[in-house]
Amino acid sequence: MTRMLGSDAILRSLEAEGVEVMFGIPGGAILPTYDAIARGTTVRHVLARHEQGAGHMAQGYARASGRVGVAIATSGPGATNLVTPIADAWMDSTPLVCITGQVYSRLIGTDAFQEIDITGITLPCVKHSWLVQDVREIPAVMKAAFHVARSGRPGPVLVDIAKDAQEAELDFNYPDEVDLPGWKPPTKVHERQVREAARAIAEARQPIVYAGGGVLNGDACVELLELIESANLPSVVTLMGKSAIPDSHPLNCGMPGMHGSKFANFALNKSDLIIAVGSRFDDRVTGKVSAFAPGAKVIHFDIDAAEVGKIRSADIPVVGPLKLALRQLTNELKTMLADKPMQTAAWHAQLEEWRGQYPYKYRKGAPGSLIKPQLVMETLRDITAGRNDVIWTTGVGQHQMWAMQYLQCDEPRSFITSGGLGTMGFGVPAAVGAKAARPDATVICVDGDGCFQMTCQELATAALERLPIVVVIVNNGWLGMVRQWQDLFYSERFAETHLTKQVPDYAQLAEALGAAGFTVDHEDDLESTLRAALEAGRTAVVDVRTDPEENCYPMIPAGAAAVDIIEMPDEEEVPS
């Protein structure tokens, strides 16, 4: 037991949790804790330029490493700027501990300077939150915060600490155990349910695994691969699940959903058994729920009981840690299949037919024409082929969907994107965080021009903190996905979606923020410039000016059924 200040206790707690890096910005109500940073800590602090950036960095760190991300900010606007990352982490189940300073206890409730009820504001999007006004609570609350963030279904927690609690003294003793009688995430799996699942799989003729982000969160990639390989099970993988099984794996049928392939959507919708693993029947995957996979029975594996049966009722629910559940399932299944192999040859033949029939496709541009965004992705894919040290991050929109369609991710945690909340601006700071988690990796952010402008100030962080990243802007001069919806569903009335390709000048902006800037206008320069940026040895931005009229296909309109998928219009329908 050591006598110390609350602010020092916060840092000793972070150290006890094995935190290597935190992302934040100081301010009035968190100053005592920054003073403690000045006194010394083993935790590296990365100074962001905006608290939203700090939060997304912590997310990128968590997603790349599998560890809890830590963001720190002051009260009031510092705290409210963290709300978007907190909500994003909530939707995508990213473990995050956010620490905010709060005004002095005696001022709470008086509308003091920079006072805001941040625990109140974040209530709908945290797993739990604490307002600490008594310095003696700090160690137990910090212990509980990390425990809640990482156990069960991961997610964000908030610890709001009054300034007087940071300034007061306590006898510090970091607890070994948490005292949370109401927090009991499942640690076991019902064996009978697993056996029933195995039986259903063994009997299925057209089974499909539907793998989601839970596989990565549950550290169950190896177990999932073992399952699909041992039973020769085809699998579709969601946006959040991308990289959970290798994209190059012959059993990987790609991504289903709104901008997924017709192949993956057919595989999922025409199956007779869906084996959902850490996926949640999101509306971007199912489209119209009543028309979704009408002939399929559903086995639903999830750590979160509330996801099972939420959207689509599960014939066989299996609640518990995926790692454990999948291991048991594979064992059961192996025994069953030893006696009687699966009868899925016809299904596999059908899938291979669809795979050949429905690849992602786009019309190549004529020589000298505008660069097609898909070509940017193909080039990035090709120049990084065979490398296992690349981590991709994205913003949200068309570029994100093309990245998902064309990039090859074979290593777990190599594709980091904002799925549930769809947060534009996620890509750049998430890349900085991923680089902090994996300094050996090459981190490439594929961004849109609209997204880039929302968080590009964090290039300064990347440059000055020596966390080099490469940002490739698919610059079509528009809020592209919104434009696409206006094009398809709002009779081409392009209200307020035009940004222009020229303002800002992204290469100059990059240079101003301490990064290298490149501009590509012609297809001929694309590969060489991307290679130059990757070899720059410092943070680099490549502004690739692309064809603004290119839409992302295929597309299932929101609320429509998979059969209503819109394919790329035929040649003759396209105005020249």
Add this chain to the structure above:
Amino acid sequence: MSHHTVSVELENKPGALVRISQLFARRGYNIQSLAVGPTERPGISRLTLRVDCSEHTIEQIEKQMHKLVNVLRVVELLPDESVERELALITVGAPPDRRAELIALGDVFGARVADIGREALTFEIVGRPEELDAFEELVRPHGVRELARTGRIGLRRPGPRQSRAQAALT
């Protein structure tokens, strides 16, 4: 849609109740009544919620509430397997010539007169919520000036199943 009563044990911590009411608001569940108070264990409160929803929704409500860190236990109180009570205070217009009639009416329901004034009296009634509804209906013609109900509270019956004797007791 059907009625459901849910009994929730929760840690008596700051913000525990607001986390539950927020969950209901955020997920679009409609609370008909909510009553909260201490239990036999210090530091633990019991919340009794009444909701109108489908079977699917009540299952979701239970699962979502289970995920709240301060929530220790969630059970649905099934009508046959639980005891439910509620308290109401009802102030009814009662000029002197109507008092006796009203008090007699109250007697039938076991309603006590909690206060009496020149032109009105206040009944205090405890019973099954349906009994309270019935009483309210009966006194309404006399002019209900103000009414307050606590919202139902409930407990599971100690026995595993409802016996005939228990049925008679309710």
